[in-house]
Amino acid sequence: MKITMKDIAKEAGVSAATVSHVINGTKNITEDKRNKILDIIEKYNYSPNSTAKNLRKQNTKTAGLVVSSFPDTFVNEMVYGVEERAREKGYNLLLINTNEDEEYEQNTFNLLYSKMVDGIILSPASNDLEYLNAFTKSFPIVLVNRFNSKVENASSVTGDNFTIGYDAAKHMIEHGHKDIGIIYSVRHVSTTEDRIEGYKEALKENGLKFHESYLEAGHATVKGGAKAVESLLKREKKISALLIQNDLMTIGAISKLKELSIRIPEEVALIGFGDFASSPIITPPITNMVLPPHEIGRKAFDSLLKKIEDIEYMEHIELPASMFVRQSCGCD
Amino acid sequence: MKITMKDIAKEAGVSAATVSHVINGTKNITEDKRNKILDIIEKYNYSPNSTAKNLRKQNTKTAGLVVSSFPDTFVNEMVYGVEERAREKGYNLLLINTNEDEEYEQNTFNLLYSKMVDGIILSPASNDLEYLNAFTKSFPIVLVNRFNSKVENASSVTGDNFTIGYDAAKHMIEHGHKDIGIIYSVRHVSTTEDRIEGYKEALKENGLKFHESYLEAGHATVKGGAKAVESLLKREKKISALLIQNDLMTIGAISKLKELSIRIPEEVALIGFGDFASSPIITPPITNMVLPPHEIGRKAFDSLLKKIEDIEYMEHIELPASMFVRQSCGCD
DNA sequence: GTGAAAGCGCTAACAC
DNA sequence: GTGTTAGCGCTTTCAC
Numbered sequence: 207m208k209i210t211m212k213d214i215a216k217e218a219g220v221s222a223a224t225v226s227h228v229i230n231g232t233k234n235i236t237e238d239k240r241n242k243i244l245d246i247i248e249k250y251n252y253s254p255n256s257t258a259k260n261l262r263k264q265n266t267k268t269a270g271l272v273v274s275s276f277p278d279t280f281v282n283e284m285v286y287g288v289e290e291r292a293r294e295k296g297y298n299l300l301l302i303n304t305n306e307d308e309e310y311e312q313n314t315f316n317l318l319y320s321k322m323v324d325g326i327i328l329s330p331a332s333n334d335l336e337y338l339n340a341f342t343k344s345f346p347i348v349l350v351n352r353f354n355s356k357v358e359n360a361s362s363v364t365g366d367n368f369t370i371g372y373d374a375a376k377h378m379i380e381h382g383h384k385d386i387g388i389i390y391s392v393r394h395v396s397t398t399e400d401r402i403e404g405y406k407e408a409l410k411e412n413g414l415k416f417h418e419s420y421l422e423a424g425h426a427t428v429k430g431g432a433k434a435v436e437s438l439l440k441r442e443k444k445i446s447a448l449l450i451q452n453d454l455m456t457i458g459a460i461s462k463l464k465e466l467s468i469r470i471p472e473e474v475a476l477i478g479f480g481d482f483a484s485s486p487i488i489t490p491p492i493t494n495m496v497l498p499p500h501e502i503g504r505k506a507f508d509s510l511l512k513k514i515e516d517i518e519y520m521e522h523i524e525l526p527a528s529m530f531v532r533q534s535c536g537c538d
Numbered sequence: 539m540k541i542t543m544k545d546i547a548k549e550a551g552v553s554a555a556t557v558s559h560v561i562n563g564t565k566n567i568t569e570d571k572r573n574k575i576l577d578i579i580e581k582y583n584y585s586p587n588s589t590a591k592n593l594r595k596q597n598t599k600t601a602g603l604v605v606s607s608f609p610d611t612f613v614n615e616m617v618y619g620v621e622e623r624a625r626e627k628g629y630n631l632l633l634i635n636t637n638e639d640e641e642y643e644q645n646t647f648n649l650l651y652s653k654m655v656d657g658i659i660l661s662p663a664s665n666d667l668e669y670l671n672a673f674t675k676s677f678p679i680v681l682v683n684r685f686n687s688k689v690e691n692a693s694s695v696t697g698d699n700f701t702i703g704y705d706a707a708k709h710m711i712e713h714g715h716k717d718i719g720i721i722y723s724v725r726h727v728s729t730t731e732d733r734i735e736g737y738k739e740a741l742k743e744n745g746l747k748f749h750e751s752y753l754e755a756g757h758a759t760v761k762g763g764a765k766a767v768e769s770l771l772k773r774e775k776k777i778s779a780l781l782i783q784n785d786l787m788t789i790g791a792i793s794k795l796k797e798l799s800i801r802i803p804e805e806v807a808l809i810g811f812g813d814f815a816s817s818p819i820i821t822p823p824i825t826n827m828v829l830p831p832h833e834i835g836r837k838a839f840d841s842l843l844k845k846i847e848d849i850e851y852m853e854h855i856e857l858p859a860s861m862f863v864r865q866s867c868g869c870d
Numbered sequence: 871g872t873g874a875a876a877g878c879g880c881t882a883a884c885a886c
Numbered sequence: 887g888t889g890t891t892a893g894c895g896c897t898t899t900c901a902c
Contacts, residue, residue, distance in 0.1 A: 208652065208676070210879055221889045226881060236887065251672045256654040257598065258879035261589040261894050268632070282614045289635050298649075300600070301633040303621050317630075320540065321895095322588040340583050344540070428815050457815045464819065483760050483789045484814070487796065489821040542895060553873045558897060568871065590895035593878050653879090 209250045218243045229254060260321070268298040269510055270323040272314060274306050274331035274352075275391075276426045279453045280480040280499045281329070284351065287503020288327060295511060297324075306331045306392065319345055325510045330354070333394045346513035350506040353396045353522075361513055363506040363523045365497025367397050370527040371404025374449050374477045374495050377529070379412050381475060381536040383447035389434045389459065390451040391426035398451065401479070405449065420445065424455060431458025436466070439474070447475040447535075453482040456492065460534075471536040481530055491532035498525055541582045550575045561586060592653070600630040601842055602655040604646060606638050606663035606684075607723075608758045611785045612812040612831045613661070616683065619835020620659060627843060629656075638663045638724065651677055657842045662686070665726045678845035682838040685728045685854075693845055695838040695855045697829025699729050702859040703736025706781050706809045706827050709861070711744050713807060713868040715779035721766045721791065722783040723758035730783065733811070737781065752777065756787060763790025768798070771806070779807040779867075785814040788824065792866075803868040813862055823864035830857055 215222045220239055227233040228243050235243075246252075260266045271288050275281045285301065292299045300323055304311040308331045315337070318326055325346030328338075335354045341347060342359035349362040378386050388405060390398045406416050420442060424434030431454060439445060450456040456478035460470065468474050470490055478485070481496040505523055512519045531537050547554045552571055559565040560575050567575075578584075592598045603620050607613045617633065624631045632655055636643040640663045647669070650658055657678030660670075667686045673679060674691035681694040710718050720737060722730045738748050752774055756766030763786060771777060782788040788810035792802065800806050802822055810817070813828040837855055844851045863869050 212879075222880075223882080223890080224888060227888090230881085232882085234887070239888090253648045253652045255593075255652050255879050256649070257589060257593040258894090259881075261587075261593050261878090261896085262880050262882085264894070266589065271633075277614055277618050282609055285633075286609050286635060289633060293635070298654075299633050301603075301617075301621060301631050303618060303625070316585045317588070320585045320587050322630075454815055457819060460819050482816070483786055484816040484820060487789060487792050487821070488816060488819050544895075554896080555873060555875095555898080556871085559872090562897085564897085566871070571872090587895050590878090591897075593880085594895080594897050596878070 208255075209252050211254060214243065214246050214250070214252055217246050264321065265324050266298075266321065267296060268300055268323045269507065270300045270302065270318040270326040272302045272304060272311065272318075272326060273329045274304045274311065275329065276305070276454070277303070278426060278480065279482045280497075281351075283499035284329075284503040284506075287500040288350075288507050289503075290500075291504040291507035295507070297507075297511075304331050308332050308334065312337055315341065325514045327506050327510055330395070332392075333396070344517065346510055346517060348506055348509045348513060350502060351397060359517075359520060361509045361519075361521050361523075363502055363509055363525070364396065365499075365502060365525050366527045367400035367497070368404040368407075370479060370495035370497065370529075371401030371449070372408045373404070373527065373529055374401075374479070375405040375408035376412075377477065377493075377531075377535060378447040378449070378475060379408060379414065381447070383475065384414055385417075385420065385442070385444040386447040386449060387420045387422065387438050387442060387445040388449045388451070389422050389424055389431065389438065389455055391424060391430065391455065393423065401449075401451070417442075426452055426454060428454050428458035428461070431455030432462035433458075435459040435462050439466075439468075445474070447477075449477050449479070451479050453478060453480045456480075460488065460492075470534055475536045476534045478534070485530070486532060488534075490534045493532045493535035493537065494530045496528050496530060501525055540587075541584050543586060546575065546578050546582070546584055549578050596653065597656050598630075598653065599628060600632055600655045601839065602632045602634065602650040602658040604634045604636060604643065604650075604658060605661045606636045606643065607661065608637070608786070609635070610758060610812065611814045612829075615831035616661075616835040616838075619832040620682075620839050621835075622832075623836040623839035627839070629839075629843075636663050640664050640666065644669055647673065657846045659838050659842055662727075664724075665728070676849065678842055678849060680838055680842045680845060682834060683729060691849075691852060693841045693851075693853050693855075695834055695841055695857070696728065697834060697857050698859045699732035699829070700736040700739075702811060702827035702829065702861075703733030703781070704740045705736070705859065705861055706733075706811070707737040707740035708744075709809065709825075709863075709867060710779040710781070710807060711740060711746070713779070715807065716746055717749075717752065717774070717776040718779040718781060719752045719754065719770050719774060719777040720781045720783070721754050721756055721763065721770065721787055723756060723762065723787065725755065733781075733783070749774075758784055758786060760786050760790035760793070763787030764794035764797075765790075767791040767794050771798075771800075777806070779809075781809050781811070783811050785810060785812045788812075792820065792824075802866055807868040808866045810866070817862070818864060820866075822866045825864045825867035825869065826862045828860050828862060833857055 422438035424430035485492040685694040754770035756762035817824040
């Protein structure tokens with residue numbers, strides 16, 4: 207049997223309202239009674255039932271974080287950014303990983319909706335986000351990392367994916383490459399598409415032709431990256447430079463290249479997307495395009511908070527890109 | 539205004555009880571009414587208020603996961619293991635990162651306790667866990683990764699830390715090393731202490747003396763690892779082998795060693811704890827002692843579930859260690 | 871097969 | 887300064 211506020215009140219010889227007021231500091235209670243109540247609370251290790259409180263107050267001080275990707279460094283850092291900021295603001299975090307499963311994502315949404323959380327930060331599995339429009343008018347939602355403009359009334363916090371695609375391609379072109387391949391994990395998602403757009407733009411500015419066949423898909427894992435390079439290089443013999451969309455795939459690609467005795471960067475130069483701790487001590491040290499996942503996470507939570515306070519409020523934040531130049535791109 | 543079960547009932551011309559029954563399948567309702575109710579639910583995109591449901595049912599189908607460490611690969615994988623298993627079992631996960639802050643951990647506990655979650659999986663910040671005994675008798679708790687036998691009535695799921703400490707030290711001894719340093723992040727926590735015990739045992743079996751001064755603390759970060767090797771090697775010139783307690787510190791240590799032009803493994807051999815994806819492509823490829831974080835996470839959730847079903851139930855699971863031999867230890 | 875009603879534990883408006 | 891009371895939205899027992 208769990209102890210309730212009523213029990214505390216009874217033992218202290220006061221009403222539940224009084225107990226509630228001392229716990230929440232909502233009204234002044236005589237010192238004597240206050241102390242007595244506090245003592246009893248201490249004695250029983252009592253803490254108020256948040257379920258009841260939530261129901262009564264119509265909020266839960268909890269945010270939902272729905273991520274879709276396999277936990278690479280980027281997503282992981284983003285999650286901890288959101289968690290950190292939520293904690294600072296007195297919120298809890300409900301974490302859901304949809305594993306790139308669209309249907310699960312939609313189900314989860316129905317579950318979270320309606321007061322189990324005060325709002326949701328979503329990194330969607332796909333670009334089919336119209337289903338969100340049934341919620342966004344009355345329920346705070348912010349899209350993170352991946353974004354789709356068809357979603358109305360939702361805020362968004364992303365990195366500047368166009369620029370990292372553009373800068374990476376341009377850098378390779380400056381190294382003299384004309385045939386630059388891209389290895390990505392999921393298509394039709396703003397992160398991937400924006401990067402490809404940037405890449406195309408850099409190609410165009412330099413009078414290079416875009417080949418759809420220079421793009422290769424793979425699972426966002428070490429194995430996926432290995433498989434993808436192998437099949438891409440087998441199909442497109444002219445490719446001399448690679449842009450790889452996440453850290454695990456980059457690692458897989460490098461392993462495979464080494465296995466095939468293809469020298470980096472002499473035979474195939476390479477730029478990874480998303481910085482990870484070991485980049486500088488890999489041979490060769492990896493050049494990475496980086497977006498700030500921790501900051502994206504923190505900003506996403508702030509954005510959600512604004513929407514919880516005012517559902518009409520909306521903003522689209524795009525955080526700037528940067529580049530860590532090391533040697534895998536051909537620099538020295 | 540959010541729509542409630544009452545509203546649905548009214549529009550369908552039935553009682554709330556009937557609506558509840560069709561939603562939960564708790565009783566047979568005439569096909570006609572059933573369909574009508576379902577249509578209305580669909581029409582309004584209604585989903586029942588979980589707060590109210592939780593209050594009424596006295597459970598939340600939510601587990602709390604409280605982790606303490608900086609998010610290295612190991613913790614990250616463990617979190618996703620827990621999340622994955624929770625999802626499979628129809629539970630949600632409340633994620634809290636205490637950032638190794640003991641006081642915050644205790645506060646958080648009071649918050650989670652009492653029905654905001656059905657139970658808690660805790661990776662504690664320190665070894666001072668007596669405060670848990672106020673909860674464990676009536677509230678499901680499982681300790682994960684780090685464990686303290688002073689906590690009564692809590693289950694635990696850990697890796698075999700003694701063995702990885704023992705095996706790593708033994709391996710180094712077999713390579714001819716007599717002066718083996720250890721770089722750890724937090725002391726007085728079972729993971730660290732058990733590994734040190736294993737290390738001591740290997741030393742003893744081989745007639746080697748244990749030096750407290752061969753142990754060096756550092757932050758569980760890349761920088762922390764770098765700083766720690768530098769100060770350890772400066773102090774203890776005879777050290778020719780290093781055991782490093784987590785992935786980020788291992789990376790930092792290697793960077794620093796390279797910076798100091800100390801050759802690995804010729805001048806200083808090294809074994810890391812906790813495998814990470816890039817280990818094989820680092821120069822030299824890193825030998826790692828590994829415990830299965832994903833499996834630990836999954837098992838921890840299963841263990842919690844058993845405790846939720848029966849608070850008396852208790853188990854201590856220790857998952858086996860393995861070793862990925864590569865070159866940083868001196869093997870080839 | 872269906873409905874009425876009680877009640878989960880709390881908060882807050884109102885009365886005293 | 888303190889207590890009474892209503893009610894948040896749901897589930898479930900009991901009656902019909």
